[in-house]
Amino acid sequence: MIAQVLSELGPWSWWIVGLVFLGLEILVPGVFLLWIGLAAIVVGALSFLLWGADLWSWQLQMLVFAVLSLVFAVVGRRITAANARSDQPMLNRRVEGLVGRTATLEEPIRDGKGRVRLDDTTWIVQGPEMPAGARVRIVMAQAGCLTVEPAT
Template sequence: MLQSLASSLGPWSWWIFGLLLLAAELLVPGVFLIWIGASAIIVGALSLLFWEAGFWSWQLQFVLFAALAAVLALFGRRFYSNNRETDEPLLNRRGETLVGRTATLREPIREGRGRVHLDDTWWSVRGPDLPAGTQVRITSADGGKLSVEAV
């Protein structure tokens, strides 16, 4: 059924497939289907040129589509990578903004774990065993855990 539909539509079947993939990208955003849809549209454009040519078999079309999809997906991944420079390098990394600050232990550090209260948040801390009320300096952050040392 699909083969007869694709052969009756001719080169436009690639265009329809590409547009369906682009529409799916709108419904399920993730900047991935756009590259596969673009590959289908490129193969569709080439099919308009070569449809009557003897070498333009469905196998060649599929191999070209798969290769283009892989190349464009890799290009898209590189183009949209998260390694871009920003004027706010610590945005959404709140723990790292606290490095260097001092705080007072609200709960003692026992067996390497304790808690401090900074601004409006309670933070889990790691460090040497210290009693509550000790002034500590935050030396590093790993997710929601802060490493501290006595001041």
């Protein structure tokens, strides 16, 4: 069946498959189908050059497609990973982004627990005994609780 479809459509079959994968990438973004679609288009371009050759069987075309898909996926992942730097690396890890900030205690730390206000949120803090109004520096954040020490 594959051989029949390939022989009827010729090199255009690979272009159609590639465009379908690129269209699916638009509908279901994830950057993975992009590389498979590009591999199919490259096999289509090679098919235009080699269509009449005896060695360009459908089995070889499928093998070239599989290898190119893997190569493009690996190279594409490296390219996108290298460009995935963010100017706000703690954007989705809000609590961890608080480490190093200083604040003023709203409630004194008694028995190891107190409260501090940062931006628009009140946080539970733990640390040494300190009065309300003392300046503290956040040294660790874990499970929504901040560990503080006196700010210098």
